[in-house]
Structures are given as structure tokens and as C-alpha cells.
Amino acid sequence: MTVVSGDSHGRITFWDSKFGTELQCIWTHKADVLCLAVNRDENLVVGSGVDASIVYITNMNSDSAPHHKRAKGKHGGIVSGKSHDMWTRSSxxxxxxxxxxxxxxxxxxxxxxxMDTNLTVVTSPTRFMKISGLPHKQLVHTAKDANVLLLQYPTYLEVWKLGHSSVERVGTEKEILPLDSHPVKQIQIASKNNKAIVCSTISNNAKLLAYSTVDQSRIYCIKLPADQSKSEKPSVERLADFSNELPPAHQMIFTPDGTKFILATDVGTLQIHNFKQNEVTCINPAKGITDSIHLLEVSSDGQYVATGNGSGEVHVFATMSGEHVTTVPVRKYLPTAISFHPNKPVLFLAYSDLEPFPDRSIKYKRFGVQGPQSELHAFHITGKFKFILGLKALSDGQLVLVERTPKAIKDDLPPVLKMKKFGSS
Structure with missing residues (x-):
């Protein structure tokens, strides 16, 4: 059996595990080797590390010479014959x-x-796909009636009052409109015992705020000053009795009128809390939910709630009765975003197939009582932004977009290995 190791000098070494002797050493990197991988056929070793080079090392004897028998060892390693395997750097x-x-x-x-926060899936040296390391969960929420933004961080929440502009004309794409007032941070709420926050939400009028950790959910009543010029301070009050009854959640949302609070619990159920009638409707897996919910959206009239789960299923339920309304046909790709039409019983869905637009990666599903309908739906696409953490509408017809730029991500990372390049000082 052959053992492969990488060291801090950038070398990958092959050892005879029986005698502990070095069979071959290849200098592959300019700094520490941090990881190694062996393919299923055990004829290819890939190493990488601090210098970010991905080095392929191929076994030159894998398909040759009858005297070189490639028998399997007890633990799946390679037992060398009379002549040990010869490895060479291929790419x-x-x-x-x-x-x-x-x-x-x-x-x-x-x-x-x-450490640049990305995953790369390599099919061949010329075919690869990069997957962004940004969170796929919703980290930005808006209280659109109050012009307030909720930002979710790993262990705390921030509530911001958005700025506004009185300029009514439509500028060009690159023009920045002047602000009459700038965004102001109103509240910062830390999670209990600095535990990681799983999900959060805020009501449209910015009077209720909730979040969940892996242990419990908490709900707060907040009061923000109406006039920033005055010395009035924001207040936060935890609704202890109600919070103690809430289970941990994966997703949560308030209905637009703030009368209902909906949680996708960590055990796969959907709970609808009605504040006015002081009752709870529980939707269990028997009503159609078969996997953990990662998407949760409520219609503008508060009558319907849509869920998306890890099995690719999208369901619509009635918030008053908890009855199942409709199911979207399952595709082989997972849904990444869902949203209701503001005025019609239509649910729009986006999927993860990454195909060019327009195509079926954006679909819509009709349900409920239908009035006069038009088949035409307008989609506007912009490629100006890179990493969008949140995109929400306000009541005045404006959109709030929160972007994390590649430069900001790079600036937060530890320093990379400095290597002198040809022609540079």
C-alpha cells in the first residue's frame, strides 16, 4: 500500500507503508501543501495549498507491464509489485x-x-463550474411601509432607516441620485449567548421583529422614532410569553398586515400564528411537506403562503385554514426564489438550472380564483451587479438592493501568498 503526503516545503511524497521508505518525491508547490485527493481508480493524485495551484500527478504505470500488479490492500490502498509506481506531474x-x-x-x-469563499467543480481541465460561497438564505428584509431595512449577521441583527431622494426624474443607469437623508442605524440586537442566527424577519410597519437560533425563536416589539432630528430613542421589548411558545425555525415571515406570524419549524412543519384570534394552525408533513423548508413567501393580501423545500417541491397553502391549495410540478432543479404577483393569484418561481434567459428557469403558477388575465409578464434584467444579498420592493415603487462587491469580500480575507512575478519589483 502506498501512502501520499504533502509538506510545508511544497512537496508531495509517496511512501511504502510496509517499510516506511520513501518511494518518490515531487516538488509541486511554492508553499505549504494543504490538501490531497485521490480518484476512484487510484491512478491520479491532486494536490493544492497556499499557492492556489492545482497540480495533477498521474501514475505512469497504471495500465502497463504485466510484472506490475495493482492489487488492492486491506484499506483500499495500492500494493506495489516488484517495481513501484512511477508518478509524474501532468498538469x-x-x-x-x-x-x-x-x-x-x-x-x-x-x-x-x-478561502476566497468559492467552490469549484472540475469535470476536466477545460470544463469547470464555480459556485459562489455567499449564503443562499435570505439575509436582508424590508419593512416597506416604514422604509426600514433589517440586516442579518451571524450573531446579531441591525435595523436601518433608509434614506430617500426627492428627485423624481429617472436618471441614467450609472447616475447616483442625491439623497435628502442618509441611512441611519437604529437598533442592533445580539442573539442570546452569541449563538448563530438561522433566520429573521420584520413586519411591514417595522413594529415587530423576530429571529431564530438552533435552540429557540424570539419575537420583539420595536418602536422607531418618527423624526430623526429629535432626541427620541428607539425602544426594543421582547415578548417573553409569546417567544417561549415558539419552536426553532428554518424560515419565518409576517403577513403584510402584521396579523399573522408564519414559521417553518426545524421539524418540517409549518406554523401559522394568528395574533387577532390567538390561535395556531399547524401544517404537518401529511399535508404535503416532505422535506426541510428553505423558501417561504406570503401573498400581498395575506391569504396564501408558499413553501419550497430541499426535494424541489413548491406548495401553496391558505393562511386562514391551513388547507393545501396547489402544488407546482417538481423539476429536476431546485427552486431558488419564489414570489407572488402583487395583484393576482400567480406565483413566480426561479430555479437553479443557470440557463440563459428567457427560458423555463423562470416559471409561474396560477391558483385560486382567476379574474381577467393577460399572458404577458414583463421581466427586466440587469447585469450591473455581482453578488446580490437582497432585493426588496418598497411601498413607493422603489427597489432596495443590497450588494456585496468582490472587492469587499477580498478585503476581508487574510493576505494571500506573495509571489514575485517576472518584470515586477
Whole structure:
């Protein structure tokens, strides 16, 4: 059996596990080797590390010479014959700009994880796909009637009062409109014992705020000053009795009128809390939910709630009775976003197939009572932004977009390995 190791000098070494002797050493990197991966046939080793180079090392004897028998060892290693395997560096690839900390073969595909927050799936040296490391959960919420923004961080929440502009004309795409008032941070709420926050939400009038950790959910009544020029301070009050009855949740949302609070619990159920009638409607897996809910959206009239889960199922329920209304046909791709039409019983869905627009990656589903309908739906696309953490509508017809720029991500990372390039000082 052959053991493969990488060291802090950038070398990958092959060892005879029986005698502990070195069989072959290849200098592959300019700094520490942090990860190694071996393919299923055990004729290819991939190494990477601090210099972010992905080095392929191929076994030159894998399909040759009858005297070289490739028998399997007890633990799946390679037992060398009279002549040990000869390995050689076959190719060097570069997909990341920061340390690569992990590498793994999944079938015939190589998966790489880097400190630049991206995953790379390599099918061949010329075919690869990058997956952004940004959270796929919703981290930005708006109280559109109050012009307030809720930002979710790992262990705390921030509530911001948005600025506004009195300029009514439509500017060009690159023009920044002047602000009459700038955004102001109103409240910061830390989670209990600094535990990680799983999900959060805020009501449209910015009077109720809730969040959940893995242990419990909490709900607060908040009061923001109407006039920023006065010395009035915001207040926060935890609704202790109500919070103690709430289970941990994966997703949560208030209805637009603030009379209902909906939670997708960590046990796969959907709870609808009616504040006016002081009752709870529980939708269990027997009514159609078969997996953990990662998408949750409420219609503008508060009559319907839509859920999306890890099995690709999208269901619509009535918020008053909890009855199942409709199910969207399951596709082989997962839904990544769902949204109701503001005036019609139509649910729009976006999927993860990453196909060019227009195509079926954006679909809509009709349900409920239908009035006069038009088949035409307008979609506006812009490629101006890179990493969008949140996109929400306000009551005045404006959109709030929160972007994390690539430069901001790069500036927050530890320094990369500095290597002198030809022609540079």
C-alpha cells in the first residue's frame, strides 16, 4: 500500500507503508501543501495549498507491464509489485486566487474549496463550474411601509432607516441620485449567548421583529422614532410569553398586515400564528411537506403562503385554514426564489438550472380564483451587479438592493501568498 503526503516545503511524497521508505518525491508547490485527493481508480493524485495551484500527478504505470500488479490492500490502498509506481506531474490549473483548503473527488469530478469563499467543480481541465460561497438564505428584509431595512449577521441583527431622494426624474443607469437623508442605524440586537442566527424577519410597519437560533425563536416589539432630528430613542421589548411558545425555525415571515406570524419549524412543519384570534394552525408533513423548508413567501393580501423545500417541491397553502391549495410540478432543479404577483393569484418561481434567459428557469403558477388575465409578464434584467444579498420592493415603487462587491469580500480575507512575478519589483 502506498501512502501520499504533502509538506510545508511544497512537496508531495509517496511512501511504502510496509517499510516506511520513501518511494518518490515531487516538488509541486511554492508553499505549504494543504490538501490531497485521490480518484476512484487510484491512478491520479491532486494536490493544492497556499499557492492556489492545482497540480495533477498521474501514475505512469497504471495500465502497463504485466510484472506490475495493482492489487488492492486491506484499506483500499495500492500494493506495489516488484517495481513501484512511477508518478509524474501532468498538469497545473489555476481557478482560485486564495489558499485552497480542501479537495475531494465525487465520482469523476474534483471539488475544490478555497478561502476566497468559492467552490469549484472540475469535470476536466477545460470544463469547470464555480459556485459562489455567499449564503443562499435570505439575509436582508424590508419593512416597506416604514422604509426600514433589517440586516442579518451571524450573531446579531441591525435595523436601518433608509434614506430617500426627492428627485423624481429617472436618471441614467450609472447616475447616483442625491439623497435628502442618509441611512441611519437604529437598533442592533445580539442573539442570546452569541449563538448563530438561522433566520429573521420584520413586519411591514417595522413594529415587530423576530429571529431564530438552533435552540429557540424570539419575537420583539420595536418602536422607531418618527423624526430623526429629535432626541427620541428607539425602544426594543421582547415578548417573553409569546417567544417561549415558539419552536426553532428554518424560515419565518409576517403577513403584510402584521396579523399573522408564519414559521417553518426545524421539524418540517409549518406554523401559522394568528395574533387577532390567538390561535395556531399547524401544517404537518401529511399535508404535503416532505422535506426541510428553505423558501417561504406570503401573498400581498395575506391569504396564501408558499413553501419550497430541499426535494424541489413548491406548495401553496391558505393562511386562514391551513388547507393545501396547489402544488407546482417538481423539476429536476431546485427552486431558488419564489414570489407572488402583487395583484393576482400567480406565483413566480426561479430555479437553479443557470440557463440563459428567457427560458423555463423562470416559471409561474396560477391558483385560486382567476379574474381577467393577460399572458404577458414583463421581466427586466440587469447585469450591473455581482453578488446580490437582497432585493426588496418598497411601498413607493422603489427597489432596495443590497450588494456585496468582490472587492469587499477580498478585503476581508487574510493576505494571500506573495509571489514575485517576472518584470515586477
Amino acid at each position: 497545473v490549473l489555476h481557478f482560485h486566487f486564495h489558499d485552497i483548503r480542501d479537495a475531494l473527488f465525487v465520482g469523476n469530478q474534483l471539488v475544490l474549496g478555497s
